[in-house]
Amino acid sequence: MLRLHQSSPSTSSSSSSSEKNLMEQKQSSALLHHRRLYQEQTNSWHNQDTRHVDLLSAVDLSHHFPYHSIPKPEWQCNSSSLINREKRKAQFDMEENSENIVEAEEEKSEITAKTEMETSGNTCSKESSKVSEVQKPDYIHVRARRGQATDSHSLAERARREKISKKMKCLQDLVPGCNKVTGKAGMLDEIINYVQSLQKQVEFLSMKLATVNPRLDFNVDDIFAKEIPAYISSLQAAQFEATCLHYNTMQQGTSNCGGDISLDQSQMLPHNKAENALLDPSFISQLQQLSGWESDWPSLFNAGFH
Amino acid sequence: MTDHKNHQIPTAKPSSIKTRFAIKFLRAMNKLNNKNKNNKNTMSEKHKRFLAIRAAAHASMASAVGPRRAWSRAVLRKIPNQQKQLHYSLMNKQRTRRRNIRRNRILLITRGNPNRENYDHEENEDEDEEEEDLRELVPGGKEMDFCRLLNETAHYIKCLRTQVQVMTNILHHSSPSNILYK
Numbered sequence: 470m471l472r473l474h475q476s477s478p479s480t481s482s483s484s485s486s487s488e489k490n491l492m493e494q495k496q497s498s499a500l501l502h503h504r505r506l507y508q509e510q511t512n513s514w515h516n517q518d519t520r521h522v523d524l525l526s527a528v529d530l531s532h533h534f535p536y537h538s539i540p541k542p543e544w545q546c547n548s549s550s551l552i553n554r555e556k557r558k559a560q561f562d563m564e565e566n567s568e569n570i571v572e573a574e575e576e577k578s579e580i581t582a583k584t585e586m587e588t589s590g591n592t593c594s595k596e597s598s599k600v601s602e603v604q605k606p607d608y609i610h611v612r613a614r615r616g617q618a619t620d621s622h623s624l625a626e627r628a629r630r631e632k633i634s635k636k637m638k639c640l641q642d643l644v645p646g647c648n649k650v651t652g653k654a655g656m657l658d659e660i661i662n663y664v665q666s667l668q669k670q671v672e673f674l675s676m677k678l679a680t681v682n683p684r685l686d687f688n689v690d691d692i693f694a695k696e697i698p699a700y701i702s703s704l705q706a707a708q709f710e711a712t713c714l715h716y717n718t719m720q721q722g723t724s725n726c727g728g729d730i731s732l733d734q735s736q737m738l739p740h741n742k743a744e745n746a747l748l749d750p751s752f753i754s755q756l757q758q759l760s761g762w763e764s765d766w767p768s769l770f771n772a773g774f775h
Numbered sequence: 776m777t778d779h780k781n782h783q784i785p786t787a788k789p790s791s792i793k794t795r796f797a798i799k800f801l802r803a804m805n806k807l808n809n810k811n812k813n814n815k816n817t818m819s820e821k822h823k824r825f826l827a828i829r830a831a832a833h834a835s836m837a838s839a840v841g842p843r844r845a846w847s848r849a850v851l852r853k854i855p856n857q858q859k860q861l862h863y864s865l866m867n868k869q870r871t872r873r874r875n876i877r878r879n880r881i882l883l884i885t886r887g888n889p890n891r892e893n894y895d896h897e898e899n900e901d902e903d904e905e906e907e908d909l910r911e912l913v914p915g916g917k918e919m920d921f922c923r924l925l926n927e928t929a930h931y932i933k934c935l936r937t938q939v940q941v942m943t944n945i946l947h948h949s950s951p952s953n954i955l956y957k
Contacts, residue, residue: 473922628926632922633922636925636929639925639927640928641931643932644932657902657905657909658905661905661909662932663932664909664912664913664928666930670939671829671832671938673831674832675832675942676829677828678945678946678949679803680824681946681949
């Protein structure tokens, strides 16, 4: 995934691809071989190198600006020519802005690199114009957004977060009553409640089937299979309402079902209540022991399943 | 694979999950009923029947979905039916192993250990608790990363819904002959 993000918009020459390979190698062994990093940084500047250097500086010294904390080894290693130094200085100024962003992000989460979109958004507002120029030098072919760091860890994190938010939106469509709640935690709560109520519904229905059909024969499988989808929406809504009354799990669900329920419900509910009354004393105690899907698989199961 | 249709449309395709589940579940119910010809109707018998029916519902749902989903694979693994396990394992052994190796490598590179410590305790604690709860609810959820967990949850919710629909309809069909309604 790292490679995808870094190489897809690129028109990579051989040198840049070799640099990318260098970058990836460094990530895997960065903290252990920081000496090598110092030397390699002189040859080519990347945001990742400075990020690793940031980590070291943060760990070793304090939360200084990175280049301030590591002037000596860099200039010492770079004893070769003045040209390099001038180039480095020019790049130094340009890099300052992006480094601020990187460091701000790094300060929040040192090792786990769970950077927040908001910090990048805040820094984006400060230094938007400058950063947009800096973010796209010639040999870093990373499609980064304005004001956001381009090191691969935060890229990966950002991609992962986007994936998760996309899927949360899909789940939002599935779960009724999720439109009011926003944010990850509330959504997860709703989803968990919904799954639990669905599972309890299944158990309730199987319990009903157990008591209600001791003698019936379902010989005509195919006819059933075709007729079944025809009796769907009103029954489901009515049953759902019944189970909500019975279990009191989905408080929001009842308010949703109240809008959906058709006229059949008024006839269905008294029947359900009658059945519930009959079933209650016998099975309530057993129901309370029920948990999710992992509750016991009895040996009787072999009898039921082929 | 045709997924289960929107429940407002009353027709179902012949090979949808709904019909597959319905057929399997009905067959299971038939077997159960045929086995339990002597009608004791005591409390323990009822409880046993209930457990068997619930297990049959889960298993027929999982087998209707097939081994394509992680949660259905987890459910199928729990079935003490050796033939099914053998068949499934022969089909998918290599594929799943390769996929798991690849997935673990990706996990290590991008996120490190899936169960790593989070330094930002305040924000992540609530989410982690709920994530744990979700992992317990969805079968097979303990070994997935969060993205995959959300995928599986979405599919699991759809399948649970079809399960509920089919079972209510079965009840409705069988209920007119039931004494309780009179």
